[in-house]
Amino acid sequence: MGWSLKLGNIAGIRVQVHLTFVIFxxxxxxxxxxxxxxxxxxxxxxxxMLGLFTCVVLHEFGHALMAARxxxxxxxxxxxxxxxxxxxxxxxxxxxxxxxxxxAGPAVxxxxxxxxxxxxxxxxxxxxxxxxxxxxxxxxxxIFMVNIxxxxxxxxxxxxxxxxxxxxxxxxxxxxxxxxTRIAAHLGQSMALLFGLLGFLYSPMLMFVALFVWIGAxxxxxxxxxxxxxxxIPLRAAMQTSFETISPGDSLDHVMRLLLAGAQQxxxxxxxxxxxxxxxxxxxxxxxxxxxxxxxxDIMHREIVLADASDMLExxxxxxxxxxxxxxxxxxxxxxxxxxxxxxxxxxxxIQSALKHRTALxxx
Numbered sequence: 001m002g003w004s005l006k007l008g009n010i011a012g013i014r015v016q017v018h019l020t021f022v023i024f025x026x027x028x029x030x031x032x033x034x035x036x037x038x039x040x041x042x043x044x045x046x047x048x049m050l051g052l053f054t055c056v057v058l059h060e061f062g063h064a065l066m067a068a069r070x071x072x073x074x075x076x077x078x079x080x081x082x083x084x085x086x087x088x089x090x091x092x093x094x095x096x097x098x099x100x101x102x103x104a105g106p107a108v109x110x111x112x113x114x115x116x117x118x119x120x121x122x123x124x125x126x127x128x129x130x131x132x133x134x135x136x137x138x139x140x141x142x143i144f145m146v147n148i149x150x151x152x153x154x155x156x157x158x159x160x161x162x163x164x165x166x167x168x169x170x171x172x173x174x175x176x177x178x179x180x181t182r183i184a185a186h187l188g189q190s191m192a193l194l195f196g197l198l199g200f201l202y203s204p205m206l207m208f209v210a211l212f213v214w215i216g217a218x219x220x221x222x223x224x225x226x227x228x229x230x231x232x233i234p235l236r237a238a239m240q241t242s243f244e245t246i247s248p249g250d251s252l253d254h255v256m257r258l259l260l261a262g263a264q265q266x267x268x269x270x271x272x273x274x275x276x277x278x279x280x281x282x283x284x285x286x287x288x289x290x291x292x293x294x295x296x297x298d299i300m301h302r303e304i305v306l307a308d309a310s311d312m313l314e315x316x317x318x319x320x321x322x323x324x325x326x327x328x329x330x331x332x333x334x335x336x337x338x339x340x341x342x343x344x345x346x347x348x349x350x351i352q353s354a355l356k357h358r359t360a361l362x363x364x
Contacts, residue, residue, distance in 0.1 A: 066104035095172035102165035113147040159188030188217035238348040239338030248297035266327040
């Protein structure tokens with residue numbers, strides 16, 4: 001995630017803080033000082049917020065460590081002003097595994113709350129929540145209250161929050177996965193509308209939550225639809241087989257003529273029957289404005305990701321997203337046989353969706 005600062009690695013997982021979180025913490029301190037609070041009170045509020053977000057990070061580690069039990073790695077955990085985000089490399093395909101991964105985060109907050117309750121019970125008879133809120137009360141009373149809130153809030157059936165994922169996992173044990181996702185997404189968007197109305201009437205913060213839930217539910221539903229459309233289809237079915245190649249010693253004028261002559265935007269660079277690089281349209285156009293007469297070898301991307309024609313399309317889509325590139329050269333028997341681009345993959349998805357819709361209509 002851009003604009004993030006690395007804090008370190010814990011259990012092999014990169015933990016980072018988004019720049020907006022740093023700005024948020026500075027804003028809390030400055031607003032306290034401007035309101036006339038003492039330095040001690042301001043530091044106490046900042047310390048409470050750091051404690052709160054430590055609980056959020058531990059919540060995300062609950063998801064990450066449970067996912068690791070099923071062989072799913074976590075790319076990173078990022079701390080944002082609205083909470084934490086753990087980026088899993090994928091969600092479990094087994095609904096029962098997804099259920100446990102979803103429940104693991106809130107379970108961590110239950111454990112934290114139980115531990116604080118036990119400590120407070122031994123030291124002073126239990127937590128005092130009578131005059132406790134986000135700004136007043138002892139540190140441990142407030143942290144106890146926050147963890148209870150995190151459990152209740154995250155378990156709301158508003159996809160893509162934990163409660164929504166629990167709903168999707170339970171539905172997926174009884175019906176097809178994409179249908180379960182659609183139902184969970186619609187439920188999440190319905191709750192987003194409710195959050196938005198309550199936010200408009202009472203709290204602007206709820207409007208941000210509503211926006212987050214609405215966008216998250218839509219994105220998750222779209223991702224599952226795409227995965228369903230590509231499931232079980234080899235890459236060779238969607239790759240572009242009519243393409244031009246260039247050599248390291250070609251001039252940029254030659255590549256420019258190829259660009260203008262057709263729809264191809266990225267060009268694989270081939271030398272001795274090996275793919276040694278890729279020239280993208282953006283880099284080509286930027287390089288044409290330079291005074292020096294450059295050759296293909298001077299501007300080509302040398303760190304390239306290759307795909308095999310027998311690879312599955314759903315895996316290839318993930319590789320396209322991870323490498324942050326638009327084109328994958330496709331190999332078969334060590335020969336370049338095609339290109340997989342974001343554009344032709346998108347067209348293939350639309351065609352597959354249309355064909356499945358036609359089949360569904362014919363079956364009625």
